Amino acid sequence: MTTAPTTPALPLPARHSGGCPFGPPPAYPEAAATGPVTRAVLPDGDLCWLVTGIAEVRTVLSDRRFSADIRHPTFPLLIAGARELITDNPDFLRLDDPEHARQRRMLTGEFLVKRVETLRPEIQRIVDGALDRMAEGRTTADLVTDFALPVPSLVICLLLGVPYEDHDRFQRLSRTMLNRESTVEQLREAQEEVHDYLRDLTARKRAQPEDDVLSRLAARDDLTPVDVAAMGVLLLVAGHETTANMIALSTALLLDHPEQIPGLADPATLPGAVEELLRLLTIVHTGLPRVALEDVELGGVTVRAGEGVMAMLSTANRDEGAFGGAGHRATDELDVYRDARRHLAFGFGVHQCLGQPLARAELQIALETLFRRLPGLRPAGEREFRTESFIYGMRSLPVTW
Template sequence: MPAHPTPLPVTLPTGRPGCPFDPPAGLGELRERTPLVRMTYPDGHLGWLATGHATVRSIMGDPRFSSRYELMHNPFPGAEGPIPPAPVGDMTGMDAPEHTRYRRLLMGRFTVRRMRRLTERVERITAEHLDSLERQGPGTDLVEAFARPVPALAICELLGVPYDDRARFQRHADTVMTMDATPEERYAAVAGLQEYMAGLVAAQRARPSDHLLGDLARDGDLTDEELVGLGGFLLAAGLDTTANMIAHGTFALLVHPEQAEALRTDPDLAPQAVEELLRYLTVAHTSARSALEDVELDGQVIRAGETVTLSLEAADRDPARFHDPDVLDLRRKATGHLGFGHGIHQCLGQQLARVELTVALPALLRRFPTLRLAVPADEVPLRTDMNIYGVHRLPVTWDEA
């Protein structure tokens, strides 16, 4: 009997022609065939694509795989050049022991208890922007009126960044998150964030506040360069991901009105509903690692130096881990999802994001019980060009009293 032919390498599926909440077409088929498949990168590198939940989780928790940017190959067309090393303070692109040092400095400032103490402030921010949304009236873009400002105010307050300066740093943060940004554009955006943060750090060194930047400045464990880089990293990370979860989560709920009604009428459902939305949407859709040595996994050998693209969204729709994974079910126990990643790079601000989502989404649905899309669902512009998936705009309407 002839041997099975070796499957040809694939390219990363990116097109989303169907449901706006589903992973790109083709990822599911690849996952069912094999959770780890050879993939050709735009620069010609022959690496891997991981789509199975167990496989992705295993790689994210394995110290034999590096997160250093300069060891990676970019899977997205249009950005094929070499990837520069992570700027100082960018925790996503570093390994231990550098990453360990930064994380230890920050862990005590992002505890569940400390984030829960922010709940009252997040509730006030949410209520103020729901008032503003109502004043703007039906047809308003929910992204600009609500989804962006609520987490932006929260992260600015946590760090000690003036919210009124958001126009100065939002544009740079957006560029950092754009998939096809060139290395030069991305570095210029990082430099812009660092220039802005340098002024804040100087002020905090002179007179430390009670905010996170002030705490770090007072402790003296970081150089100015490290504090500038880390502050810019935390600011950019806190602005985008939760904003897209609020907007895209609202979009998903409005397309699934029975789920929206369940969340509106059962306040105790909110924490569980947030976990399911994080799984179902997985807005941080990909990550990557590079093998530091030969690693045997799923019957394959990943050679040292090969990049593995991790499809977090495919992993979170893996039927081997979640029953009926393509169904949005707010009563599902979605523990183990990869919406915040896994391993040493698991999202540091996940507890803050949970607080913001648990407060904002139910409050929005209760305040506007007739909330609905102001345009057909297929006319909502999707962020297919960004590292964080979601919607560029979400026009909504409701019945006025």
């Protein structure tokens, strides 16, 4: 085992510079081609490990020798100077067990598959309403602003109990918080504003509870308003930004491969088609950060205690051994009939995405309904990708029908 890098450290986060716009920045698969664990350098100049192999990514995300606690003094951060923004009350995804598990259990029931299945009629109503408004009296639209953003925003507002009329505000704030080009001061201001907003909303929910997630959290004696706000920020930001970008990216990719759109029309193949889109379009291009708590042998190197690692979901999800095979296209190509169920788009281990049943339901309903109701849907101009965000996506997608 060795800790000595054999190639120059890759500066993180890598930028999109050529290559397929639906894939990760080319620097990541290039690093993966040299080995499953390679050296990288963070914006503040500290070295870390880039973990690109699927087996190694699964180890990092499931082995308790790797910590998700952002308060660790050497936790890897992708914005220089951002360490000063870390508070004593991070959201539970940035904590280890037992505190992570304690807070997560409070929300598990809200996102169980059985619970999400009861929401399907309401999600269908929201999708149909968005398409009604988009198509009313016209034959062109920007699919991002007219469909991909409103649908998950309406869904998450309904679940959390956040007034939808505030969606422009929280979308603006979440974009700032997810923008890797934001300054520390911009991040601080956005973080404070969204936390203040949710603390005020939590106080109103405590006084006048309704049938929503925030009301149920606000009523708990074992959570402070700061705790509820931290959980609310996580759910609000993750609940609309990720799904909105997946809807837009999936639509754009399917429009490039119209021969595969029929896979969405069959209830037997629709779920698998969505899993393939999640695998191929893995929108967390920058990876999931962890820090080693002790020395760990990983992919031919020794990761020392205190060293940071970035678990690269996007490269792991294109592993030929896991997702290739006879009868299927290469793993950097779309194949809606591929068995992609073991993908890591939602992470892996105890910290994997709590809301994945909801995300799957939204994607299945949104994409099936979109292509069924607008069978003549096609591109109508220059599309623009959002490359500055930690959540990869699209800024605009002009379409006509």
